[in-house]
Amino acid sequence: MATAYSFSARLYIDGRRTDGRAGTPVLVRNPATEETIAEVPGSSAADVRLAVEAARRAFDEGPWPRMRPAERAAVLLRMAEEMERRLPELVAVNMTEAGSVRALAESLQTRVPVAHLRDMAERVMPRFDWERPMDPTITPGLGITQGVLRREAFGVCALISAYNFPFFLSMMKVIPALAAGCTAVLKPAPTTPLESLLIGDFADAAGLPPGVLNIVTGDVEAGRELTTHPMVDLVSFTGSDTVGRMVYTQAAASLKKVVLELGGKSVNIVRADGDLDGAVRAAFMGITAHAGQGCSLLTRTLVHESVHDELVDRLTAALAKVKVGDPADPATTMGPLISEAQRDKVEKLIRVGEEEGARLVCGGRRPPGLDRGYFVEPTLFTGVDNSMTVARTEFFGPVGVVIPFADDEEAVRIANDSPYGLAGAVWSADTVAAYEMASRVRTGAVAVNASSAGVIPRAAFGGYKQSGLGREWGEFGLDEYLQTKTVSWAAR
Known part of the structure; x- marks a missing residue:
């Protein structure tokens, strides 16, 4: 059946909408009525691989990681403006696919993530310590050395989100990944894919280069492809601690960095x-x-x-x-x-x-x-x-x-x-x-x-023990998507 919404609920790979390669269709149901409200393409393993390859090309060959932070911030602000323009649509989708009451749909589910996006572009990125000079140091046998500590994008990121706050949780991963200069493949939960697929429209409207953000659907098979793919450098997952341990184990084989936001009591x-x-x-x-x-x-x-x-x-x-x-x-x-x-x-x-x-x-x-x-x-x-x-x-x-x-x-x-x-x-x-x-x-x-x-946005969100690894939001979330490089030279 066709989607009931005005946007294209199709996969978003390398800057283009696609129906994918014959994966099993995903039926999206309204949890309050049990009615099917949309049918979206289901990503096959081949679709996920195409998305990862697009992200890899965009990182290795494209302009995004090499842009100045101020240039990336300008793109993110354009995304925020488009989201604000389409907030009523986001609210409507959230109420029907996630079952939120209106007060929640209009606040934490939609407006708050846009506020986080603006905070990243307007406060965090301009003030962040992207490069830090090292004072000249006298080292026995080496003479005087000095240099710079650089913060650089981690690489290709697999972003796997949960169903309960679909837009919020997806954006808490997309925001820092893009701000850092990373490229990404986002996979929302199979029960609530619509709001995350809509992010592709915001990326297009903002002029995000092709391949920087890719959005696929799917469940276990698609997730496993993302967590084990050799071209993926970092995995960020939100969900249960049971699945989090599986993600951690799958990513360990290739020593990917893993950020986990898991359960709580x-x-x-x-x-x-x-x-x-x-x-x-x-x-x-x-x-x-x-x-x-x-x-x-x-x-x-x-x-x-x-x-x-x-x-x-x-x-x-x-x-x-x-x-x-x-x-x-x-x-x-x-x-x-x-x-x-x-x-x-x-x-x-x-x-x-x-x-x-x-x-x-x-x-x-x-x-x-x-x-x-x-x-x-x-x-x-x-x-x-x-x-x-x-x-x-x-x-x-x-x-x-x-x-x-x-x-x-x-x-x-x-x-x-x-x-x-x-x-x-x-x-x-x-x-x-x-x-x-x-x-x-x-x-x-x-x-x-x-x-x-x-x-x-100024808070650091994350847990101890089986509640996860790493932190999200603001500069703490940004830091997870960055590597630290030392560039040094002899001072003569």
């Missing part, structure tokens, strides 16, 4: 003197925002035993008011999960929680009256021990747990007793104590008296 710590209103809002958003499909959402609430019952009562009351349904309905406050398989996984984990003895205080079922769409009620468990599956496994669904603690030492111990370490929050009227606790929690970001550390 992020902790929301509420001390006895914490702001319960704010802490409840954070826990509420951790469960309901994008139906819990976010790696940094706060889904594991640790609360001091003296205020445990009050927090649970407030949170349960708030969850009972959530309107679950089609994001096209303005009254909807929480949409669907992305697929039937994801809903099945979440429902299975909920059953495991009940079997292990956790107390289901709300939700846990499919909402009544919604016979189509991949919906699950907002769900909360109490009576949870941190050793339980529901406390240790990432649901990627609208499920949260509440665990009591007696003192700060126990809270930190429980917080760090997790295979993940992506995000967190600490709530306390004693900001010094909150800061000290935040410094002891082993996660990549911790917010004090806030629901998250934000999505500001």
